Amino acid sequence: MSALALKYGVTDQQLGTMITDQHIAAVSQFLVRWEDVGPELGLSRVDLQEIKSDPGTTVQTKNRQVLQKWKSAKFRSATYKVLVETLDGMEEAPCADQVCGLIRGE
Numbered sequence: 001m002s003a004l005a006l007k008y009g010v011t012d013q014q015l016g017t018m019i020t021d022q023h024i025a026a027v028s029q030f031l032v033r034w035e036d037v038g039p040e041l042g043l044s045r046v047d048l049q050e051i052k053s054d055p056g057t058t059v060q061t062k063n064r065q066v067l068q069k070w071k072s073a074k075f076r077s078a079t080y081k082v083l084v085e086t087l088d089g090m091e092e093a094p095c096a097d098q099v100c101g102l103i104r105g106e
Contacts, residue, residue: 002015004081004084004085004088008084008096008100009100009104010103014080014104016080016081017080017103018075018079019067019078019079019080021068023102023103024067024071025064027063027067027098027099027102028063028067029063030098031067032095034051034062034066035052036090037066037087037090038069038070040090041066041067041074041083041086042070042074043066043073047069048066051069080100080103083099084096084099084100087099
């Protein structure tokens with residue numbers, strides 16, 4: 001089992017799964033720093049500017065847009081592992097733990 005899986009109490013198989021739209025909706029409620037997470041997930045400046053300039057959208061909507069664009073661009077590579085590694089690397093362990101809570105069914 002990888003160190004990441006051990007740290008967050010999930011299996012490598014769970015981490016290797018593509019993120020679901022249902023979990024994207026849930027993560028968008030607690031994701032922090034969407035403007036920092038987006039580039040780390042590989043979104044372009046154009047994508048981020050498009051999200052940022054969308055008038056009247058809530059932070060949760062912007063979070064969802066970042067995650068949806070990431071999933072659309074990366075498709076099968078848009079896994080829980082990538083998201084958790086990204087959040088963990090950004091010192092957002094509480095957010096990464098919440099993502100893993102979704103995986104664990106909490």
